[in-house]
Amino acid sequence: MEPHKGNRLGDTARRLFLKSLRPASARLARHFRDQWNELHLDLGPLRATFRSYxxxxxxxxxxxxxxxxxxxxxxxxxxxxxxxxxxxxxxxxxxxxxxxxxxxxxxxxxxxxxxxxxxxxxxxxxxxxxxxxxxxxxxxxxxxxxxxxxxxxxxxxxxxxxxxxxxxxxxxxxxxxxxxxxxxxxxxxxxxxxxxxxxxxxxxxxxxxxxxxxxxxxxxxxxxxxxxxxxxxxxxxxxxxxxxxxxxxxxxxxxxxxxxxxxxxxxxxxxxxxxxxxxxxxxxxxxxxxxxxxxxxxxxxxxxxxxxxxxxxxxxxxxxxxxxxxxxxxxxxxxxxxxxxxxxxxxxxxxxxxxxxxxxxxxxxxxxxxxxxxxxxxxxxxxxxxxxxxxxxxxxxxxxxxNWRDIHIALTTTRADGLVFLVTFLSALLTPLDFAIGLGIGVSVLLFLQQVGQPSLVEYTYDEEEGLREKGRSEERILPEICIIHVEGELFFAVADLFREQIRRICLDPSLRVVILRMRNAHHLDATCALALEELARMMHDSGRHLLISGATRPIIRVLRSSGVIKTLGRDNVFPLFGVHPNLSTRNALLRAQQLLGKKESEVRIFYEKVQVKPKAGEAEDNGST
Known part of the structure; x- marks a missing residue:
């Protein structure tokens, strides 16, 4: 009886295993069928060509x-x-x-x-x-x-x-x-x-x-x-x-x-x-x-x-x-x-x-x-x-x-293009061609990653004449307690350490209590940089300071929300980008900063960049406000 029982258990397990494979195989078959249909390879165009020939x-x-x-x-x-x-x-x-x-x-x-x-x-x-x-x-x-x-x-x-x-x-x-x-x-x-x-x-x-x-x-x-x-x-x-x-x-x-x-x-x-x-x-x-x-x-x-x-x-x-x-x-x-x-x-x-x-x-x-x-x-x-x-x-x-013109363009456009051309050309002469192609593609990708792997972090300030603008190196902040950092570039895993280190250096200023990251021109935030943001937020919170984000685009908001980092930052400290007036989010972040500092509204002057909006017929041109 025991062997018979063992056989029944084995048959049951086999049936369950085969049954579990059916949904996966069905999904794979549907995927291939859909991919085939998208190619439109039913020879229909050729039949139509013969009909009208x-x-x-x-x-x-x-x-x-x-x-x-x-x-x-x-x-x-x-x-x-x-x-x-x-x-x-x-x-x-x-x-x-x-x-x-x-x-x-x-x-x-x-x-x-x-x-x-x-x-x-x-x-x-x-x-x-x-x-x-x-x-x-x-x-x-x-x-x-x-x-x-x-x-x-x-x-x-x-x-x-x-x-x-x-x-x-x-x-x-x-x-x-x-x-x-x-x-x-x-x-x-x-x-x-x-x-x-x-x-x-x-x-x-x-x-x-x-x-x-x-x-x-x-x-x-x-x-x-x-x-x-x-x-x-x-x-x-x-x-x-x-x-x-x-x-x-x-x-x-x-x-x-x-x-x-x-x-x-x-x-x-x-x-x-x-x-x-x-x-x-x-x-x-x-x-x-x-x-x-x-x-x-x-x-x-x-x-x-x-x-x-x-x-x-x-x-x-x-x-x-x-x-x-x-x-x-x-x-x-x-x-x-x-x-x-x-x-x-x-x-x-x-x-x-x-x-x-x-x-x-x-x-x-x-x-x-x-x-x-x-x-x-x-x-x-x-x-x-x-x-x-x-x-x-x-x-x-x-x-x-x-093609001498193509070669001239490749050599003179940028240093990266010139280097890629020379590496590919010389390796094609000295090594097998399949290796030369792979080496050329690898060098071009590495140079591209090096180029996009250097996000621009620039501190901004504001005045009555120019509004929100880039701050000079020797220029002091109007409000020593608030720092606005304009972040521009790709925020993917390769730049996480550089991004974290640059923000950390800025935060070493003992008088600084609020840092606003202006991210309207930051792109492709991934998990590594999201974790770096979370670490910065925790570090500042532990020292009684605050990290705010302004101009967050929908993809950045989506990453922050799906990763849970937005909870660490605080939902009230993240300000999405406005389409018509892209710097209103920075204005709102400054209002939030004054609230965190416990200052009255009259103590902090709020500015945002003037935005040229094409007026409709019969309307005056809107130059923004302060």
Whole structure:
């Protein structure tokens, strides 16, 4: 009977435990359902687009799609080359992202695909692993991790977090990445091979060390590519100079294939070849790729959101950053199974798409189909593309990323911005890029906290001419027993000790009996500073003195009330802010001070700052009162 009784007790406990889990699981399911519904990912916009699609819209979209596809072919190859991957991976990514993106995107202008930033991060991340992870076999797992990170971030509406990344960090990172791109392609332009190294300084040293082995035919072909590109940019600025330069130089180099010259050509892609990849999971790979995937997902979100917002401000059309983030996640997951490399929002292709003025978001879809068809049909022709020519175009792309005006603004605006830029830029040259991004963000946050962590505490006085004003250092108080301290700035945990110490020093004056903290311009009071206020109030009360607060805003009143600190201060000693006359609360605090001091009203003159109120028609202007 006892075992049977024990089993019944165990079953009862199990049922109670499972029953207790049901409300939590139901709440979690409702939360995910609500988050999904807020993204509006029911493909309704795409169905509506197809319903109203017309031949005129199709022609406009195909024109934009053709322009973008022409640019995507050489850029995809270039970005794959930057990442150290086979060139077809870049075109796979461009095609897949352009087909999957429109299913979820909110903007018709943003073009998804590989970018300089994601390519350099992939290159840097794998080099930093020191060959411990096989790049070709683990790439699909990396893409899957990036995609899941972006999808989860979109469901939890994390796109808003990208606004906390300083533009100075992005400028420093992109500038450092541009130098890394240029340095990593220089040996291809010279026709020499160097060992794989992970930082800018090591790449430069190895390139200089092997410069004596330069193959002059390759260097001459690089020079020809540069001249053709320059002529097209100056004579025909509206044409896709990168794609045409690559085509022209490949045609010019055809006779050189029949001569034994040391020129390296790209590997051909078999006709109709598009392999399906299945991500392989290995715990050792996961532990190595986790941090790289988070860095790539974060920067992809930052890059895609900034591009989308920039184009939205120019077009006047709304954009949902979380939907764009979800589209990026879906595109990366698709690339994990259909080949490719990490994708984000492309700045150059999105700008070209904006100039081309597509009618609908389907322009991206047609561009992806054109890329897929071109790759399947023209893959064998890649064997005629010289590597020095493609490397030269990659270097030119890297040079275009260096924005000297942005660098000048970052260096000269404030000392903090200059320091953040230099730290991010130098760390991008000397360390892996994912570490450089984290270091730049960390330094910018620390400098911001240092800046806001110094609240301004200024003593105020009053006179008949100016009313309430700042008191000079050598000026004595009109009433030695009363001190008015104007508090301005952020009152969060980092400033609690400084805030407490400054008030304590003021309170050392033996003649002082009442301190009024004027907090109309104080913000974000938290528990740490609330406790500091309570400690000050107790200290003053124990010595027979009083602490009053004037100009308390609603958030400050809410914190004081919810924490219970208002009871220690005394409800009669806290005076809320008045909207029309913001200094009436200080007047009321002075009246309360005279009451605490036991003085008659005639013994203390009450002043408050004059407030200019715009008079209505027919009314006299109210200049305040004393």
């Amino acid at each position: 017309s031949p005129a819209k199709l022609r406009t979209d195909l024109s934009a799609a053709f322009n973008v596809a022409l640019l995507s072919f050489p850029q995809g190859m270039a970005y794959a080359l930057i990442a150290g991957l086979p060139i077809q991976y870049g075109i796979y990514a461009c095609a897949v992202a352009s087909i999957i993106g429109p299913l979820f995107q909110s903007s018709r202008y943003v073009v998804l695909g590989p970018t300089n930033a994601t390519a350099v991060l992939v290159f840097s991340s794998f080099l930093n692993m020191g060959g411990e992870v096989d790049k070709s076999h683990s790439l699909s797992l990396l893409l899957l991790l990036i995609g899941f990170a972006l999808l989860i971030g979109a469901l939890f509406r994390a796109a808003a977090l990208t606004q906390y990344v300083s533009r100075t960090v992005v400028i420093g990172y992109i500038t450092g990445a541009a130098f890394l791109i240029i340095a990593n392609q220089a040996h291809h332009m010279l026709g020499v091979s160097i060992p794989e190294v992970s930082t800018f300084s090591d790449i430069v040293i190895q390139t200089i060390r092997h410069a004596g082995q330069t193959q002059w035919p390759a260097a001459f072909l690089s020079l020809v590519t540069l001249l053709v590109w320059w002529w097209l940019k100056t004579a025909f600025p509206k044409l896709p100079a990168v794609a045409i330069s690559l085509l022209v130089v490949s045609v010019l180099a055809l006779p050189l294939r029949f001569v034994s010259l040391p020129i390296h050509y790209l590997e051909p892609i078999p006709f109709g070849s598009w392999p399906i990849t299945l991500p392989s999971f290995h715990w050792h790979w996961f532990s190595q790729l986790a941090s790289a995937s988070l860095a790539l997902a974060f920067f992809a979100a930052v890059e895609g959101t900034s591009i989308g917002k920039s184009l939205a401000s120019r077009s006047g059309e709304p954009i949902d950053p979380n939907r764009e983030m979800f589209a990026q996640g879906a595109a990366n997951v698709a690339c994990a199974f259909l080949g490719g490399m990490p994708v984000s929002g492309s700045l150059t292709r999105s700008a070209l798409n904006w100039i081309s003025k597509p009618a609908t978001v389907l322009a991206n879809l047609w561009s992806g189909l054109l890329l897929a068809g071109g790759l399947l049909l023209a893959g064998p022709l890649f064997a005629y593309i010289p590597m020095p020519a493609l490397a030269t175009l990659v270097v030119l792309t890297g040079l275009s990323l260096i």
